[in-house]
Amino acid sequence: MLSRVANSVYWLSRYIERAENVARFIDVNYNLTLGETDSLGNQWAPLVYTTGDQEPFEKRYGAPTRENVLKFLSFDEDNPNSIISCAAFARENARTIRESLPSVVWEQLNKFFFMVRTAAKVSSTLDQPQEFCERVRLASHLLVGATDATMSHGEAWHFLRLGRLLERADKTSRIVDVQYYILLPDAHDVGSALDVVRWSALLKSASALEMYRRQHGKIVPERVADFLVLDRHFPRAIHFCLMKAQESLRNITGSTSGTFCNLAEQRMGQLCSAMDYTSVRDIVQHGLHQYIDDFQNRLNLVGAAISDDFFTTHQQRQARNAEASGQSQAQTQTQTQSS
Amino acid sequence: MRQASYQSKGVFDEMFAPNGQPRASGAQFVERLQTLSDGSLQQRQKAAELSLENMGITFNVYGHAAGTEKVWPFDLLPRIIDATEWAMVEKGLQQRIRALNFFVNDVYNEQKIFKDGVVPDELVLSSKTLRKQCQGFQPPQGVWCHITGVDLIRDNDGQIYVLEDNLRCPSGVSYVLENREMMKRTFAHVFQGMSVAPIEDYSEQLLQTLLDCAPPGISDPIAVVLTPGIYNSAYFEHTFLAQQMGVELVQGSDLVVENGYVHMNTTRGLRRVDVIYRRIDDDFLDAKCFRKDSTLGVDHLMDVYRAGRVTLANAPGTGVADDKAVYAYVPEIIKYYLGEDAILPNVPTFLCSVEKQRKHVLANLDKLVVKPTNESGGYGILMGPQASQAERDKTAEAIRANPREWIAQPMLKLSTVPTLVGDELKPRHVDLRPFVLCGKEIYVMPGGLTRVALREGSMVVNSSQGGGSKDTWVLRNGDAVPPLPAMDAGGML
Numbered sequence: 075m076l077s078r079v080a081n082s083v084y085w086l087s088r089y090i091e092r093a094e095n096v097a098r099f100i101d102v103n104y105n106l107t108l109g110e111t112d113s114l115g116n117q118w119a120p121l122v123y124t125t126g127d128q129e130p131f132e133k134r135y136g137a138p139t140r141e142n143v144l145k146f147l148s149f150d151e152d153n154p155n156s157i158i159s160c161a162a163f164a165r166e167n168a169r170t171i172r173e174s175l176p177s178v179v180w181e182q183l184n185k186f187f188f189m190v191r192t193a194a195k196v197s198s199t200l201d202q203p204q205e206f207c208e209r210v211r212l213a214s215h216l217l218v219g220a221t222d223a224t225m226s227h228g229e230a231w232h233f234l235r236l237g238r239l240l241e242r243a244d245k246t247s248r249i250v251d252v253q254y255y256i257l258l259p260d261a262h263d264v265g266s267a268l269d270v271v272r273w274s275a276l277l278k279s280a281s282a283l284e285m286y287r288r289q290h291g292k293i294v295p296e297r298v299a300d301f302l303v304l305d306r307h308f309p310r311a312i313h314f315c316l317m318k319a320q321e322s323l324r325n326i327t328g329s330t331s332g333t334f335c336n337l338a339e340q341r342m343g344q345l346c347s348a349m350d351y352t353s354v355r356d357i358v359q360h361g362l363h364q365y366i367d368d369f370q371n372r373l374n375l376v377g378a379a380i381s382d383d384f385f386t387t388h389q390q391r392q393a394r395n396a397e398a399s400g401q402s403q404a405q406t407q408t409q410t411q412s413s
Numbered sequence: 414m415r416q417a418s419y420q421s422k423g424v425f426d427e428m429f430a431p432n433g434q435p436r437a438s439g440a441q442f443v444e445r446l447q448t449l450s451d452g453s454l455q456q457r458q459k460a461a462e463l464s465l466e467n468m469g470i471t472f473n474v475y476g477h478a479a480g481t482e483k484v485w486p487f488d489l490l491p492r493i494i495d496a497t498e499w500a501m502v503e504k505g506l507q508q509r510i511r512a513l514n515f516f517v518n519d520v521y522n523e524q525k526i527f528k529d530g531v532v533p534d535e536l537v538l539s540s541k542t543l544r545k546q547c548q549g550f551q552p553p554q555g556v557w558c559h560i561t562g563v564d565l566i567r568d569n570d571g572q573i574y575v576l577e578d579n580l581r582c583p584s585g586v587s588y589v590l591e592n593r594e595m596m597k598r599t600f601a602h603v604f605q606g607m608s609v610a611p612i613e614d615y616s617e618q619l620l621q622t623l624l625d626c627a628p629p630g631i632s633d634p635i636a637v638v639l640t641p642g643i644y645n646s647a648y649f650e651h652t653f654l655a656q657q658m659g660v661e662l663v664q665g666s667d668l669v670v671e672n673g674y675v676h677m678n679t680t681r682g683l684r685r686v687d688v689i690y691r692r693i694d695d696d697f698l699d700a701k702c703f704r705k706d707s708t709l710g711v712d713h714l715m716d717v718y719r720a721g722r723v724t725l726a727n728a729p730g731t732g733v734a735d736d737k738a739v740y741a742y743v744p745e746i747i748k749y750y751l752g753e754d755a756i757l758p759n760v761p762t763f764l765c766s767v768e769k770q771r772k773h774v775l776a777n778l779d780k781l782v783v784k785p786t787n788e789s790g791g792y793g794i795l796m797g798p799q800a801s802q803a804e805r806d807k808t809a810e811a812i813r814a815n816p817r818e819w820i821a822q823p824m825l826k827l828s829t830v831p832t833l834v835g836d837e838l839k840p841r842h843v844d845l846r847p848f849v850l851c852g853k854e855i856y857v858m859p860g861g862l863t864r865v866a867l868r869e870g871s872m873v874v875n876s877s878q879g880g881g882s883k884d885t886w887v888l889r890n891g892d893a894v895p896p897l898p899a900m901d902a903g904g905m906l
Contacts, residue, residue: 076667077678169469170643173655173662177468184469229680326680387678388669 075229079171081385083230084237086167086183087217091241093160093190094214096147099124099249101207102279106272107140118143124245124252125155144203149194157210161190176224179217186213232322236380239322243315244373249279250302250312251366258295273298280310299362300354312369313349320346326384338379345372421840425571425828427492438495438888445603458489458833461599470591473646474877485588485649486881487595492830492843492863496890499610502565502573502847503857505757508747510561510849513578513734515750517557520733521547531749532742536766539817540739541787542581542732544695546702550719552728553626554853559726560619560690561849562586562861565757567828574760574825576844578743580727580735582692584646585862586848587653588882590615592862596884610859610887615848616657618856623658623688625852626724634687637661637677639668641693641709646877651692665693670713675723688724695729737786737820738764761823765816774821775812778805781821783812798824827872830883832865842866844874845885860885 099121107117119138122131127146130153135142150156154163165187172180189209193199199206218238225231253276257269273293277283282301285308290297305311320342327335334340357365419429428439435443446454462484471482494502519526520537527534537543562583564576593612596604620636627634637660640651655662667677668686676683691698697707702715717723733739741762744755763770763781774781778797785793795808812819829840847861863883864874874880 075680076661076663077680078664078667079661080680166643169648169652171662172469172652173638177656181468185467188466233680384680387666388671388676388683389666389678 075174075233077385077387079174079230080233081381082167082171083174083233084380084385086164086171087234087237088241089160089164089167090183090186090214090217091238092155092245093157093164094211095242095245096125096155096157096160097207097210097214098279098281100144100147100203101211102275104144104203104207106275120252120256121147124248126248127153127155141200144200148200148203148206158190158194161187174230176220178224179220182213182217182220186210186217189213229326232325233384236319236322236326239315239319240373240377242310243312243319244370246280246302246310246312246315247366247369247373249276250299251363253279254295254299254362277302282308282310296354296358299357303357303366304349304352304354316342316346316349323380336379336383338376338383341372341376341379345369345376419831419838419840421829423569424826424840424842425567425569426840427494427567427828427830427843428490429831436495438493441607442491442493442603442886449603454489454833455836457599461487461489461595464595464598465591468591469649470588471649472876473644473648475646482649483876485591486867486876487592488832488865488867488881488883489596489600490831490833490838491596491884491886492845493886493888494860496610496888498573499859499887501756503859505575505755506563506847506849506857507855508751508753508756509563509575509578509743510558510851510855512747512750513561513580513743514555514557514851516746517580517728517731517734518551518555519750521550521730526746526749529749531745532739536738536742536764536817537733537736540733540736542695542730542736544703544730544733546715546719547728547730553628553721553724556626556726556851557728557731558734559622559626559728559851561727561851562846563849565845565847565861566760566825568760569826573757575743575757576760577737577740578735579846580731581694582647582727583846583848584650585846585864586615586858587650589848589858589860589862589885590657591653592882592884607886608889610889612858612860615858616654618850618858619654619690620658620660622850622852622856623690623724623726626726627687628721628724631687635660635685636688636690637663637686639663639665639689639691639693641665641697645692647692654690665708665710668711668714670711670717673717673720673722675711675714675717686723688726690726695732698725698729732787737762737784738766738817741820760825763821765812765819765821771812771816774819775809777821778809780824782824783808783819783821786818786820796824797821825872827866827874830863830865832867832881832883834867834869839869841869842872842874843883859887 103118103121118140121143122128122138125147131138131146134152135146146153147156149158151158153159165183168175168180168183193206193209221231221234225234257272257276270293273295274283277286277298280302286298286301289301289305301308302311304313306313306317308314323339323342324331327339329335329339334343420433421429428435428443430436465487466484470485472485474481474483516526520543524534526532527537558580560583562579562585564579565573566576567573589612623636624634627636636658638651638655638658640648640662642648642664645651652662661677663677669676669678669683671683675686675689677686693709696704698710699712699714700707700710701712714723715729718725718729740759741764744759747753747755763774765771765774774783778795781797783795783797795804797805827842827844830843831838832841834841843863843865845861845863848858850856863885864876865881865883866872866874867879867881876882
């Protein structure tokens with residue numbers, strides 16, 4: 075398939091997944107703060123941390139009040155990671171490759187964008203954001219379902235899945251990273267009762283509570299981390315996402331298991347196998363935050379390699395090579411001079 | 414459904430005869446329309462509009478903020494054409510395209526038609542759309558105009574005329590197909606059993622036409638559609654055609670010339686391309702050959718083209734034959750190459766480059782429509798009778814300064830078709846753009862794009878100027894018409 079089309083397919087599904095995750099964060103936090111009476115400003119701040127946009131947020135909004143955070147995350151068109159921006163980017167990507175998508179998929183995306191745009195114009199949407207969040211989640215599910223059911227499971231579909239899974243792995247890792255520490259009792263509180271409500275909310279934000287209970291029963295921080303990071307069967311767990319993403323990558327390249335044919339596959343394989351042979355104890359000993367930080371860096375490198383291996387055009391590569399050979403010549407000359 | 418008040422005064426109406434009775438071609442449709450309950454038509458119209466929006470069937474309007482998409486305007490009431498009349502139109506269009514192909518080929522090769530004094534060479538050779546780069550070239554199968562959209566109008570006298578030929582990148586066929594789809598979705602009960610000629614195989618025909626004209630010797634040619642990108646007014650159409658044919662929609666940056674061939678950038682490296690249905694104007698195709706500042710095309714594309722290693726559809730240079738001054742000679746062109754009289758007449762046309770005709774034009778500016786020879790989309794036109802004296806003076810000056818660039822035609826009265834306006838059916842002026850494909854054979858889509866001027870009395874049908882569109886039904890004669898199906902109670906869908 076065309077490199078440009080692959081690029082757009084990949085990003086379109088990343089944006090949809092991103093919008094879905096933001097909706098999840100909002101929904102769960104809203105429910106969590108509903109019953110509280112004290113000033114809860116700081117309880118909205120972690121949401122902004124989770125999306126990684128604290129800097130632009132603080133610059134433009136200042137205090138992380140409920141209203142500010144909801145506006146920033148949902149309908150702020152200047153925030154590239156807001157739901158409305160994600161929906162617009164997804165639609166714009168889809169529009170440039172409309173010919174490669176089944177009509178029903180395009181139509182759903184189109185409706186999704188209109189729904190978000192209409193909701194943004196209704197001032198009451200954010201007073202009670204649950205319904206809006208649910209519609210965003212459902213739209214995302216509908217798109218996944220529509221692509222699964224109407225699109226050939228060929229290259230384009232695998233790029234779609236690849237984008238979605240990498241985005242999801244990234245977002246789950248951010249949830250775990252930010253929320254885990256907020257929820258862990260301070261050292262002097264060790265032994266005090268766990269805030270089960272909040273831990274449940276964390277799991278819920280990944281729609282993971284019910285599946286967690288079946289797997290692990292009682293809520294234990296280490297097990298929650300285990301479930302969200304290392305579980306091989308839960309579709310929002312990081313490990314699951316990576317396993318399936320690797321599968322899609324192999325389908326795209328045709329490489330057999332345990333081999334690689336480009337940098338993207340090599341990096342992905344290294345990251346997956348590291349995770350295959352990691353236990354939650356290793357992670358906790360290493361430090362969860364460091365582990366996730368390291369994971370996110372490596373995931374970014376996988377993303378960069380995918381872009382380089384598949385989306386770069388012949389012209390771009392030639393231009394880069396020309397530049398590189400120019401540089402190496404320059405270096406040679408410098409070396410000659412200095413010697 | 415009320416239509417008692419429907420009247421199209423002094424103009425030929427496609428649906429109703431002057432006595433108020435439906436014409437034979439429209440009788441069955443009108444009968445069905447009358448069985449609809451009040452408000453049902455409006456409900457269906459709304460349902461269709463919502464559908465069009467949800468499906469993202471849009472066009473872009475230039476001069477607005479980037480990415481301004483407008484939902485395609487569609488009116489539920491079809492234009493109906495009788496089978497016998499259509500058979501004549503079809504033959505006329507085939508004849509015309511055959512002759513125009515000979516003409517373009519002759520212009521770029523032997524130029525016999527000039528030597529024989531049928532068309533003045535200075536007129537053709539001074540055309541802005543002549544491409545010297547194409548001289549001496551012969552495309553595969555001798556086809557220059559693979560895809561043509563011919564604008565037809567019916568005047569007061571009931572005669573169908575060719576208003577203009579669009580031989581470069583004519584748009585609109587995707588909307589024809591979508592209009593039909595919409596009709597079936599929202600008006601199924603009325604459509605059912607009406608014996609309308611199908612158009613749904615157009616994409617298949619287009620693909621076949623493109624593959625027919627691939628460079629010789631390629632067993633399994635690869636075709637693509639080349640678009641300028643999402644801001645082009647016809648971007649929807651480009652995606653639609655690529656999707657329906659199952660070929661890649663490429664932009665200039667997706668293509669590269671390497672080792673004497675055109676390739677596209679894929680996730681697995683370069684892949685050769687054999688046929689390009691290009692929706693980019695000649696000027697922008699290849700910055701090394703035409704406009705140097707163009708970034709939309711592919712450098713060195715024309716080298717590959719002239720070497721016969723890639724087919725461009727339509728061929729560069731075909732615009733020379735839809736120059737409006739050359740248009741005036743099409744009946745002679747048909748006679749010259751085919752030895753036949755033109756089946757479809759031209760609108761009488763005055764060439765300002767001919768002194769006598771220019772004098773007539775300048776003396777009758779208040780009665781004529783004056784058009785620049787090389788603009789499309791209705792730009793630069795002077796509607797003499799409706800224009801102010803100042804506007805006419807300005808045009809007169811432009812004509813004197815550069816007579817070659819202007820033609821004039823009498824003001825025609827486009828025929829009307831009933832159109833839903835509020836709660837009522839009103840006569841609105843229409844034109845028709847059928848699409849013709851020329852590969853190994855010449856295929857004419859039955860019907861075409863009916864464009865309708867939505868404002869009362871207006872004859873401006875361009876969608877960019879607020880025009881709408883209708884489904885076009887070419888009836889098939891001789892088919893048994895099944896009994897009227899039971900109508901629903903007027904609910905949606």
